[in-house]
Amino acid sequence: MTENVAEHLVSLMMRHGIKHVFGIPSGDWLPYMDAMKKGGIEFVLVANEASAGFMATVYAWLKKVPGVCYATIGPGATNLSTGIGSALLDRSPVIALTSEPPASMGGRTLQMAIDQQALMRPITKWTTRLNPSTIDGIFKKAVSIATSELPGPVHIGLPEGIANISVPATEPEFTAPSIINPPDEASMILMEESFKKAKLPILAVGLTAVRMELSEHIRKVAERHNIPVVLTPMAKGLLSEDHPSYAGVLFHALSDRVADTHRQADLVVGIGYDPVEFNYEQWMPEVKLIHLDSVPADIDSLKYPSVIDVIGHLSEPLIRLEALEPISSEWDMKELEKRRKSMFEALSPKGDAFGPLVVLSILRELLPDSGIMTCDVGSHTHLIGQAWRTPHPYGQIMTNGWSSMGFGIPAAIAAKIAQPEREVVCVTGDGSYMMMAGEMATAKRMRLSIVFVVLADRNLELIRIKQERKDMETYGTILSEKEIPTHETMFGVPVLAVKDTDSYRDALTRAFKIDGPVIIEAVIDSSEYDSLILRKHK
Numbered sequence: 001m002t003e004n005v006a007e008h009l010v011s012l013m014m015r016h017g018i019k020h021v022f023g024i025p026s027g028d029w030l031p032y033m034d035a036m037k038k039g040g041i042e043f044v045l046v047a048n049e050a051s052a053g054f055m056a057t058v059y060a061w062l063k064k065v066p067g068v069c070y071a072t073i074g075p076g077a078t079n080l081s082t083g084i085g086s087a088l089l090d091r092s093p094v095i096a097l098t099s100e101p102p103a104s105m106g107g108r109t110l111q112m113a114i115d116q117q118a119l120m121r122p123i124t125k126w127t128t129r130l131n132p133s134t135i136d137g138i139f140k141k142a143v144s145i146a147t148s149e150l151p152g153p154v155h156i157g158l159p160e161g162i163a164n165i166s167v168p169a170t171e172p173e174f175t176a177p178s179i180i181n182p183p184d185e186a187s188m189i190l191m192e193e194s195f196k197k198a199k200l201p202i203l204a205v206g207l208t209a210v211r212m213e214l215s216e217h218i219r220k221v222a223e224r225h226n227i228p229v230v231l232t233p234m235a236k237g238l239l240s241e242d243h244p245s246y247a248g249v250l251f252h253a254l255s256d257r258v259a260d261t262h263r264q265a266d267l268v269v270g271i272g273y274d275p276v277e278f279n280y281e282q283w284m285p286e287v288k289l290i291h292l293d294s295v296p297a298d299i300d301s302l303k304y305p306s307v308i309d310v311i312g313h314l315s316e317p318l319i320r321l322e323a324l325e326p327i328s329s330e331w332d333m334k335e336l337e338k339r340r341k342s343m344f345e346a347l348s349p350k351g352d353a354f355g356p357l358v359v360l361s362i363l364r365e366l367l368p369d370s371g372i373m374t375c376d377v378g379s380h381t382h383l384i385g386q387a388w389r390t391p392h393p394y395g396q397i398m399t400n401g402w403s404s405m406g407f408g409i410p411a412a413i414a415a416k417i418a419q420p421e422r423e424v425v426c427v428t429g430d431g432s433y434m435m436m437a438g439e440m441a442t443a444k445r446m447r448l449s450i451v452f453v454v455l456a457d458r459n460l461e462l463i464r465i466k467q468e469r470k471d472m473e474t475y476g477t478i479l480s481e482k483e484i485p486t487h488e489t490m491f492g493v494p495v496l497a498v499k500d501t502d503s504y505r506d507a508l509t510r511a512f513k514i515d516g517p518v519i520i521e522a523v524i525d526s527s528e529y530d531s532l533i534l535r536k537h538k
């Protein structure tokens with residue numbers, strides 16, 4: 001029995017639970033799409049290949065399978081590269097496929113052709129070309145590299161013309177994600193010894209802890225020892241904002257108030273703390289660090305000479321910390337509660353201003369706790385990072401490693417595809433929206449019930465504020481001098497334009513009942529950002 005390369009690739013993907021591939025086709029890709037249609041994988045046509053990379057990133061997180069995206073040769077591949085960057089720096093196991101020139105044209109001048117292997121090298125963990133005679137081995141290696149720590153993208157170039165070559169129709173083998181071993185005993189003993197001596201230790205929780213699903217362990221360690229916990233933005237959801245140990249999110253709005261807690265620490269315990277979001281030295285007091293992660297701490301060792309690396313799977317070391325006698329914590333948990341309350345008070349809407357705070361607070365009220373909110377990159381992200389109550393990991397989805405504008409809309413589409421039973425909303429800035437507006441056609445075509453809230457402030461606010469803080473004149477950051485006229489629909493998606501709180505609440509209530517995507521254009525007064533974001537971190 002034989003089948004062709006395209007069919008075999010599809011059966012390999014099916015064997016790994018992959019049900020969707022995101023991209024924009026080319027002529028050479030047609031046999032692969034045909035095989036997907038017959039084999040039960042949906043090809044999701046997008047408006048821009050960058051979205052395909054973002055979608056594969058988010059799909060992988062939510063489905064716990066490798067995310068797959070495709071782009072054609074040359075410009076398709078360069079567009080896709082922006083999305084692949086997210087898989088790399090937001091740590092998602094993605095298999096990126098691109099069409100490449102056939103081997104016979106190697107080194108020749110060819111329309112659309114660039115060296116795609118060279119293009120992909122710095123933004124992937126591994127890049128190769130598919131060879132029909134070793135297809136199973138290549139796929140196995142791709143899955144294994146993509147899913148091992150730190151997870152990330154791999155690239156497989158598909159030389160043009162190989163799709164119809166016959167290969168044996170063998171039963172595809174399943175490649176399980178690599179097992180992460182517990183840290184070595186000596187490092188865990190060092191960890192225990194240092195932890196027992198601390199009076200004011202703080203837990204700093206990051207992205208790896210989301211992947212390793214450590215919420216329960218983190219909560220138990222915090223409760224056992226009565227100590228505060230800070231989170232990176234992408235670790236939101238690992239500890240409830242109402243928990244007595246919750247001390248806030250690093251880097252984002254009112255970071256100076258969060259610093260009032262971590263400044264006092266005499267020991268930092270990084271739990272899955274990935275500096276790709278925010279380097280330790282940007283916020284950490286100059287004290288000892290215990291770094292529990294899958295890879296050693298990346299930290300300035302002159303400034304922070306005292307680091308204990310505890311490298312491996314983190315369940316075991318956290319169970320050990322849970323089992324210790326409670327330390328004599330000197331943390332004033334009443335003061336911590338006061339700080340937490342006053343921080344959330346400062347992040348709640350005041351008066352009748354129609355700004356980002358009220359937009360977020362009404363959205364939080366109307367979105368069920370089981371829902372997912374994705375966001376983009378800008379001032380709004382900084383506010384969301386601190387203000388958005390996130391009841392479970394991946395309840396809020398952002399890109400704080402790669403931080404590419406344009407992430408939010410495709411992320412919402414992928415979330416709805418991966419978990420259709422959940423309510424999905426996206427909060428995006430107007431600049432970010434402009435980058436990915438075409439994906440409204442994707443959401444419409446797929447009849448995805450997603451509410452897209454566009455914060456229309458006619459500015460690249462985050463950059464405008466940075467400009468202002470440097471005493472520079474506003475220049476090159478204004479998207480539109482005048483209010484942009486609202487259209488009733490965008491690519492067939494209804495647009496509800498609102499300018500005040502009451503009409504926003506009505507529009508949102510209506511939007512949640514509409515079958516299919518809806519855009520809410522919230523024309524906001526953005527002045528709230530000025531006092532809340534880009535504060536000191538130490």
Ligand SMILES: Cc1ncc(C[n+]2csc(CCOP(=O)(O)OP(=O)(O)O)c2C)c(N)n1
Nearest residue numbers: 378379380404405429430431432460461462
């Ligand atoms: C692809 C990309 N280009 C540029 C930037 C730099 N950048 C970060 S935030 C931002 C402004 C975003 O504007 P908008 O989406 O309107 O959000 P706002 O800040 O207004 O809330 C820019 C230009 C980036 N992060 N990614």
Ligand SMILES: [Mg+2]
Nearest residue numbers: 429430459461
């Ligand atoms: Mg804006």
